[in-house]
Amino acid sequence: xxxxxxxxxxxxxxxxxxxxxxxxxxxxxxxxxxxxxxxxxxxxxxxxxxxxxxxxxxxxxxxxxxxxxxxxxxxxxxxxxxxxxxxxxxxx
Amino acid sequence: xxxxxxxxxxxxxxxxxxxxxxxxxxxxxxxxxxxxxxxxxxxxxxxxxxxxxxxxxxxxxxxxxxxxxxxxxxxxxxxxxxxxxxxxxxxxxxxxxxxxxxxxxxxxxxxxxxxxxxxxxxxxxxxxxxxxxxxxxxxxxxxxxxxxxxxxxxxxxxxxxxxxxxxxxxxxxxxxxxxxxxxxxxxxxxx
Numbered sequence: 405x406x407x408x409x410x411x412x413x414x415x416x417x418x419x420x421x422x423x424x425x426x427x428x429x430x431x432x433x434x435x436x437x438x439x440x441x442x443x444x445x446x447x448x449x450x451x452x453x454x455x456x457x458x459x460x461x462x463x464x465x466x467x468x469x470x471x472x473x474x475x476x477x478x479x480x481x482x483x484x485x486x487x488x489x490x491x492x493x494x495x496x
Numbered sequence: 497x498x499x500x501x502x503x504x505x506x507x508x509x510x511x512x513x514x515x516x517x518x519x520x521x522x523x524x525x526x527x528x529x530x531x532x533x534x535x536x537x538x539x540x541x542x543x544x545x546x547x548x549x550x551x552x553x554x555x556x557x558x559x560x561x562x563x564x565x566x567x568x569x570x571x572x573x574x575x576x577x578x579x580x581x582x583x584x585x586x587x588x589x590x591x592x593x594x595x596x597x598x599x600x601x602x603x604x605x606x607x608x609x610x611x612x613x614x615x616x617x618x619x620x621x622x623x624x625x626x627x628x629x630x631x632x633x634x635x636x637x638x639x640x641x642x643x644x645x646x647x648x649x650x651x652x653x654x655x656x657x658x659x660x661x662x663x664x665x666x667x668x669x670x671x672x673x674x675x676x677x678x679x680x681x682x683x684x685x686x687x
Contacts, residue, residue, distance in 0.1 A: 418580055420506045449583040475591040
């Protein structure tokens with residue numbers, strides 16, 4: 405089964421919730437994942453952030469849903485790492 | 497409840513609710529003080545008349561607070577949401593901001609209406625308890641007046657806590673306003 409292990413998203417979000425609350429809210433929905441957020445640009449009402457989520461199984465639809473509920477929107481998926489587990493062993 | 501507090505926090509509406517509580521609470525307390533002093537200088541006014549008039553004013557202040565705050569805050573929150581939607585170039589109706597725009601005007605209106613009503617009812621307590629408490633029975637208007645001063649002082653202390661200034665100084669400042677109001681009523685009353 406293909407699993408996302410790392411994803412980098414470019415996200416536009418309002419100033420509130422701030423970076424700490426935003427990251428905490430996402431992290432609460434994704435147990436076992438490590439979330440990193442970097443603010444890259446600030447506007448009058450919005451800010452652009454780069455969000456990195458890493459873990460054994462990163463659920464992208466869930467991240468997307470949480471970001472939307474917090475008023476943010478995903479602009480682009482900048483990096484993805486997936487893992488398909490160990491190769492199947494051929495039976496002899 | 498937790499969700500509501502979170503919405504208040506992300507939209508910074510807790511500051512608005514706090515301001516409404518103090519402003520309208522102070523309004524209620526000072527209105528009751530004015531009414532009580534007005535009845536005191538009128539002399540020979542029966543206690544039920546005082547109680548009913550003050551209660552009527554307290555309820556009117558509450559209703560006025562709820563309706564005025566709801567109308568103005570609903571318009572403000574909708575405007576904020578539209579501005580943010582323009583900046584985000586997306587529909588935020590289902591987001592926390594959309595929820596906040598629908599829910600928070602009601603919360604703020606409730607705070608704005610309940611603050612003067614509850615504070616007024618606290619000030620009127622000595623009038624209601626007059627038949628059963630001897631001190632209040634002998635000096636009902638004076639007791640309610642003292643309660644009004646205490647409430648106004650405590651609102652000042654709360655303001656001092658918010659502005660992180662010395663609590664006694666902040667409380668005394670609001671007491672000066674109460675004293676000035678009382679003095680003006682005494683000076684201007686024709687009786």
